Amino acid sequence: MHIRSGSGRSLLAAALSAAFLLGSALSAFAAGEREAASSANDYQGTTITVVGLDRPSYAAAQKLTPQFEQQTGIKVNWAIYPYESTLKEETLNFVSQSQQFDVILTDVVWPGVFGQADWVVPVRHFLDNTALTKPDFDMSDFIPIWLKAFTWGDKLLGIPFDSYSGLLYYNKAMLRDAGFSGPPKTWDDLLNVYAPRLTDRAKGVYAFALQSRRGETQSCDAFARFLWPWGGEFLDPATFQPEVTSASAKAGIEFRQKLLQYMPDGIVNDDHGEVVQLLAQGKVAMITEWSSFYATLVDPSQSKIVNDLGVTTEPAGPSGAVPAFGGFAYMVSSQIPEKLQNASWLFIQWLTSKEMAKPLIENGAVVARISADGDPANQAQYPYLAPMVDSWKTTTDIFRPRFPEWPQLSEITSNWGTQIELGQVTVDQGLQNISDEFKKVLGDAGYYSGTKPKIE
Template sequence: MKKRFIPARQLGPIKHVAAVALLAASAAFAASNAQAWTLKEAAQPYSGTTIKAIFLDRPGYKAAQQLIPQFEKETGIKVRWEVIPYENTREKEVLNFVGGGDQDIVLVDVVWIGEFASNKWLVPIKKFTDDPKLADPNLNLPGFFPILLDSFGTWDKVAYGLPFDNYSGLMFYNKCMLKDAGFDAPPKTWDELLNTYAPKLTKGDKFAFALQSRRGETQSADSFMRVLWPNGGSLLDAKFKSNLMSPESQAGLEYRQKLMKYMPPGIVDFDHAEAVNALAQGQVAMITEWSAFYPTLTDPSKSKIGNCLAITTEPKGPAGLKPALGGFSLAVNAKSNAKKQAASWLFIQWITSEAMAKPYLEAGGVPARMAIYQDKAVQDKYPFVKPMVESWQGGVPDYRPRFPEWPAVSEVIGEWGSKMMLGQVTVKEGAQTIGQKTEDILKKAGYYDGKKPLLK
């Protein structure tokens, strides 16, 4: 079977193949089993089974933790989790796969799906959706936002996981700080942010903006890639060659250097927590961050911003609205035994279901279900909903390459992107080095000699 590789240059959302392929199967047994199937009965053979997962220290996982006792009571299945830093997650999961560890529920980042699926570490969900004893007739795969189901859970037209803890990049800002500086609305474009807003909002120990840029995936995805797309740039072109020396990519990277003048000292050491806290404590006026951090910014014990918090889409660039896309899916470990696989599926199906979307949202999570966000009461209560849905429905680009080699490329960007920001190399020198090292990785993997096909 040929693998499906997606170049970063591709802007459009992936075709919604998984949901369409499985819709007929879902509908077929839904009509006959809608009244018969219950989670409690489906879980009876697995009562007493313990399944293990990895969670992150983020609001969406804390929300799931609040809801898990309900699942355990209903099913008798015990869910145990380990909370670890994002930066260690992929390595820990890969070691688990290779070393035969005891993780049953796999947390899959959008850029890990190619690696995990290609190595046959994940169970295709068809195994469970084809089993009427395990498949909830109300699963409704087309009820997920297409871009989320396809980007986070699907590889080579096969669905492996269901979207969980997904988000778009948004602009969170302190409207009181903006008002004091003479602005009654946030910047609509990145150019406005840099040239009009930033000088007036940066005074003394107060800064206009914080762009989380810590070396690692935060540098490569949340900082480096964020300034490429709005300017019309990209990491790679359609032939998988570096596109970083293009005028558009260079403009984006130069923009980031100019914006550093209006960011806190040590911004290259800022991860998500530091950027969110800078806004929460009034150190900065604006950040572009994941929608998942809304609960943190509205928690009085963690944030001083209070009623001054406001949210909108990320600013537009010359190429239009091209916000960050991030998040995860939950999948079943192919190396777990059959009983744990079934129990894991029942949990994944339950926590991502339409029935649990509202409880999950109210607990602080961000569900991937379309229906929940059509509720006007939800839109009014959660101000991040409208800009997030606008970003998802507007065709957020395939923000980072999803091929298995991305982790190696990300390490290169993490190192040289940081050096670029620190002034240890020029933008051109850094871009040339990243481009060459990236092409070396892809050449070794077989992309340039026909051993691995490129998506046309």
């Protein structure tokens, strides 16, 4: 009896406790909602400026922004730039302290630039503020590699948005006509089996196109893509000594040279837009491009292969599949007044929320929310989602280093990378030049003397 009554009391106590906890949680949630809503009202009439790119995700975000403006009364100005100008514009904004931008866009390779200079407010500052952050803004729902990618030191600096993986897009009809039932699984197959049968120079059709234009396109899309799957890397993570002259790196870049014969002439001058159009117009059979370009390739006004478009993970190299990793996040400027910082956070929170993930995807954006990208219904409707999520499992967050010196290393890589591709220098000479120039930049920065910690 004692046990039963004790048990009954325990059960009652447990039930009461549970009811209390649930009640507390609900009231806290409701309070949080009210606080978040009331705090949003506090910013009515505030105007914030958000940096964006001329890419599909930002077009989707702009389209949906009136919802946020209606909910909060915060006016959003979009400052749209081509990718190549964005870091310049943002850096000048900070250096001149012009407070031109409130919501800062960071590429996956820029957190070191912004973080080391303390130009942005760490995300924790806002997450800890229950008056600003909704309880259901579920940070655990973001793909982990993306949170890691935007962490500098031990501080998360931005919330992922417009998150990519490199994918293999292909023209199903061209592959079928050449006798293939599916896309290549390895780079070796792509070069030796698929490419010869898919290339007909007389007809002006080619197996593959690789965006190679000088700049970040060359250093990431055309160079790093052929390092990692061959076991190469830019730097030794422990010593920061360049690794681009290793046998693995050399094998990857030599493979790229062999692949050139199956690409259109002048590919060294082509950027993302050009190779996407080569596939969209049926001139090439395959491209490896960011997941964000799916929206372009299924847009009938821009693509002739909407019904023949296939998409899968990038081919694997001798060291396995290491697809290109790239994308962006939104951060809050530390140089603006607190009121604008809070309004900026409200915008970032809204844009990257679970609720907005589906509408954004429907409008052509790519997001890094597990609940949206991993949803079977979404994956059935948007075939790029499953390979994108799979790619994030096998790639590396240091596909390109993220320290402040990366822009300089990127320039060096893209200069010699394009010269290698054009045959103006040999693979050996080009890689040696990259290595020598890397050493000078990293040495000047203090990584070898020990004055600067080796954070990649």
